[in-house]
Amino acid sequence: MKLGKLGLRKLGLLAASLAALASPAVAQTVDFYHDKGNWNDAYKTVLGPAKEAVGIDVNLVPYADTSTYQAAVRAALRTPSAPGVFAWWSGYRMKDLVDAKLVTDVGEVWKKYTDAGLVNPSLASAFTFDGKIYGVPNLVAYWVVLYNKKTFAENGLEPPKTWEELEKVAATLKEKGITPFGQTIEGRWPSFIWFQELLVRSNPEFYARLMTGQAKYTDPEVTAVLKTWADWIGKGYFTDPSIAFGTSGSNAMAGQLAQGKLGMILVGTWYANTIVQSGLDAKDLGAFIMPNEKADLPKSVIFEAGPLLIASASAQKEDALKLADYWMSSKAQQAWVDAQDFPPINKDVKAKSPLIADLVKEINDGGYTSINRFWEATPPQIAEAAVDELGNFMLHPETGPQVQQNLQALADKYWATQQ
Amino acid sequence: MTATIDQNLAPALRRRSPGRPLRQRIVPYLYVLPAALFVVLFLLYPMVLTAWRSLTRFDGISDPVYIGFENFRTLFQDPYFLLSLRNTVIWTVAAVVFPVTLGLVFALAFSRVRWGGFFKTVIYLPATISAAAAGILFSFVFNYDNGVLNMILRAIGLGDLASRWLFDVPTNTFAMIATYTWQQTGLNMMLFLVGLQGLPPEPIEAAKIEGCTGWGLVRRIILPMLMPYVVITTLLAIVNGFKVFDLIWVMTQGGPGRASETLAVTMYREGFILFNQGYSASIAVVISVVALAFSYFYLRSVLEQEARQ
Numbered sequence: 001m002k003l004g005k006l007g008l009r010k011l012g013l014l015a016a017s018l019a020a021l022a023s024p025a026v027a028q029t030v031d032f033y034h035d036k037g038n039w040n041d042a043y044k045t046v047l048g049p050a051k052e053a054v055g056i057d058v059n060l061v062p063y064a065d066t067s068t069y070q071a072a073v074r075a076a077l078r079t080p081s082a083p084g085v086f087a088w089w090s091g092y093r094m095k096d097l098v099d100a101k102l103v104t105d106v107g108e109v110w111k112k113y114t115d116a117g118l119v120n121p122s123l124a125s126a127f128t129f130d131g132k133i134y135g136v137p138n139l140v141a142y143w144v145v146l147y148n149k150k151t152f153a154e155n156g157l158e159p160p161k162t163w164e165e166l167e168k169v170a171a172t173l174k175e176k177g178i179t180p181f182g183q184t185i186e187g188r189w190p191s192f193i194w195f196q197e198l199l200v201r202s203n204p205e206f207y208a209r210l211m212t213g214q215a216k217y218t219d220p221e222v223t224a225v226l227k228t229w230a231d232w233i234g235k236g237y238f239t240d241p242s243i244a245f246g247t248s249g250s251n252a253m254a255g256q257l258a259q260g261k262l263g264m265i266l267v268g269t270w271y272a273n274t275i276v277q278s279g280l281d282a283k284d285l286g287a288f289i290m291p292n293e294k295a296d297l298p299k300s301v302i303f304e305a306g307p308l309l310i311a312s313a314s315a316q317k318e319d320a321l322k323l324a325d326y327w328m329s330s331k332a333q334q335a336w337v338d339a340q341d342f343p344p345i346n347k348d349v350k351a352k353s354p355l356i357a358d359l360v361k362e363i364n365d366g367g368y369t370s371i372n373r374f375w376e377a378t379p380p381q382i383a384e385a386a387v388d389e390l391g392n393f394m395l396h397p398e399t400g401p402q403v404q405q406n407l408q409a410l411a412d413k414y415w416a417t418q419q
Numbered sequence: 420m421t422a423t424i425d426q427n428l429a430p431a432l433r434r435r436s437p438g439r440p441l442r443q444r445i446v447p448y449l450y451v452l453p454a455a456l457f458v459v460l461f462l463l464y465p466m467v468l469t470a471w472r473s474l475t476r477f478d479g480i481s482d483p484v485y486i487g488f489e490n491f492r493t494l495f496q497d498p499y500f501l502l503s504l505r506n507t508v509i510w511t512v513a514a515v516v517f518p519v520t521l522g523l524v525f526a527l528a529f530s531r532v533r534w535g536g537f538f539k540t541v542i543y544l545p546a547t548i549s550a551a552a553a554g555i556l557f558s559f560v561f562n563y564d565n566g567v568l569n570m571i572l573r574a575i576g577l578g579d580l581a582s583r584w585l586f587d588v589p590t591n592t593f594a595m596i597a598t599y600t601w602q603q604t605g606l607n608m609m610l611f612l613v614g615l616q617g618l619p620p621e622p623i624e625a626a627k628i629e630g631c632t633g634w635g636l637v638r639r640i641i642l643p644m645l646m647p648y649v650v651i652t653t654l655l656a657i658v659n660g661f662k663v664f665d666l667i668w669v670m671t672q673g674g675p676g677r678a679s680e681t682l683a684v685t686m687y688r689e690g691f692i693l694f695n696q697g698y699s700a701s702i703a704v705v706i707s708v709v710a711l712a713f714s715y716f717y718l719r720s721v722l723e724q725e726a727r728q
Binding site: 071 | 479559564
């Protein structure tokens, strides 16, 4: 076959196009799966510049429903079409992925930032298994009490420093016709919030043992916690447990705090934005770490660390590692903190709001121990069923002993399979 | 009769077939092939896979481990499965009693009245939205703090009746059944309207001339003639009631605790929240067997009716 002048030109153009495709100047695409629909715009803002910075074009794939998301990701993880990067949960919730070798060691990415003194290496603990780190932080949140400063001021109240002061604040608010604390079972999972906090405030060492099956839900420490909880429910210190928390679209709890009908919400720092969006001026929103029940207990704060993981089988793995590096950089982290008002993980990054800045300073300077959240600290097989039991307790506080037995039966069943 | 025709045709076909070119004999199968492939790929293969999975312990990540009928043994000793089964039976009965009865009543009431078209449209409208959307809508209605229902009760001085409609057991199941009834009645009404339009007018006219009117006419003349439609609608309602999932998931997620779970919700929870996918598959098998049994009776009724026509 003879190639004419035109044919040669076409061939040249084709070759040039192929060369352009293979050129490193062309951005590689990394799929980024997540189930945080309302964070999608923030991800876009942070990851958009990755194209110019490291030549990676991020394809965001948001899922509206967490269960569907988990099922889809788990099904894809063994295949080359697995997402390059995906948002997940730490501790026991990522352990089975690590055990099945489905996620990538990102220790080298961490090393770059910890060696430079930019990131505290202890932050990696929630993503570390057998000495290897398998995730970079998507979010870090502290579980604190958010309160309406105006409501406190109008009633002559200060953030409590001791357990007795906390009880006094609750009693005063109740007297004034304001519900002291928010609590809900809407969406199932929030029912662990008060259980974990009351346990950590009364006996953090017991909490750690309970999470790993070395203590029992029928032990007196749990009985005491449920007694305090039931006592406070009986005194009318809590909202009705059916109040909307945002999982179904409505945010009645945040709204009540903004309107001064509710005094305090024990929640992750990520909820601050929701309260501000519900009408409370950001300067009127305060936060404090719940005091310990006994003064001699060490200072501690419950934290939540959500990782971004990289699928081992993904065809995009190498580019995903580059993206993880970019994500940890001061530039990306500043953009992320500015968009979300999360506590910064990089020392070069400044907190967006004074609320978060003050909290982070207090935790760093005050010698607080970080304690992993119940949801990730105990196996999901226990946590998922435990929230239902705790929800039943919130609706019917008189069922405490039965709830304890049911919880222990769940724990026994799970830990028996792990021996 | 059919047998006779077959006997007459068979020799002719046998004679003709060998003579037909191969291509001509293959062509009909080629037309059917795409549809058949879809059925195999998206229906039969998942069914077989689910049946196989029900005999394994499988977490969705590791390789499945064959455990025989262990999942089924566990299933019938699991108190949550038995609770779920009880709820499913309540749902199935309610799905027949309320939406089918109301559908029939509305069909009879609106079939020959002035403004009937308007009322029929109003009743049918909820059937055009998804069950999940209906669930979200009624979640707002039943909300304890600012739900429409409690707000009305408080406004008219019946605040004591204001309730946690979706959090108290068994009130929440009844609240969800009410939502389901609101959504399904229109569909059943349409099925009955089709049936009513197809009824021969002569027996009805004759009965009227004989002085049979009102409830007597309905009970003695219309209902007996409408019976095939009642059977079909009922069987369809049983199958749908047995499989109900989305509405419950949106409104209570089977809670509080696991109190309002039905089999489909339990299956989803075991499979996609706890990742006991083998166990979940065994629940799917139970649902499928029951639904298939009712579907068989449904199809038989439909086919018999078609044969009669």
